[in-house]
Amino acid sequence: MVIYIDGDACPVTQEIVLLAKERELQVKLIKSYAHYSLQRYDSHVQEIYVDSANEAVDYKILAMVQADDLLITQDYGLASLALQKNCQVIHPKGFQYTQININTLLESRYQSAQIRKQGGRTKGPDPYTDEDRKQFKQVMRDTLS
Template identity: 60%
Template sequence: MIIYVDADACPVTEDIIKLCEPYQLTIILVKSYAHFSHRLYHEWIKEIYVDSEKEAVDYKILSMINKGHVLVTQDYGLASLALQKSCYVIHPKGFQYTSKNIDQLLASRYHSAQLRKQGGRTKGPKPFVQEDHERFQTVFTKLLSTII
């Protein structure tokens, strides 16, 4: 099992590393060169950098991810495509994407985009708070315990 992280703006990267450390599960952080870091990680954590083109991180993750792998992403579109590859997908706010909720999430994103195209305004995401970290840690730990 491999844990993939859409790491450009992932607020739970440190949580993932901490929770995977006892198992030394392979973690692959995929990010654009715009988010380059000199940080050194454990040997079981890999960083892959891609161009800063729109969707480059998504395309790279999709080219590597396979059935049974885990993906952490805020991107509903990427989550939808990973679910089609029979992957486990978790949002950093602490909910798991499933075949039962992905259509509603994509529809909501589409309607918000249409509203913005027409000059309307939509609310952005709420700030990421400690409760979000705790919810993510709970869901991620539960997922790991079922698939390890």
């Protein structure tokens, strides 16, 4: 198993890196050049930078990820495509994407986009909390067990 991180806006990168190290798993952190960082990681983490074009990170992840790998992403569309490749996918807020919940999540995203297209406003995500981080770490540990 390789752990892939959709890294442009992942609030739990450090937690993933530490949990992966404990289990001697490789991590691939995929980011756009617009999110370049000087931070250096241990040898089990490979940083991969791609063009800053829309969806470039998603395309790179989909080209690399394989069945039974683990992906961490907030992107419902990317999660849906990774599930089709038989990957395990976790949201940074600590829930696992499944074939059962993905359609509901995609429908919600579509409905919100339609409202915005018509000039309406939709509520954005709630702020990331310590409880979200705790929940994520528990789900990640369970997934890696």
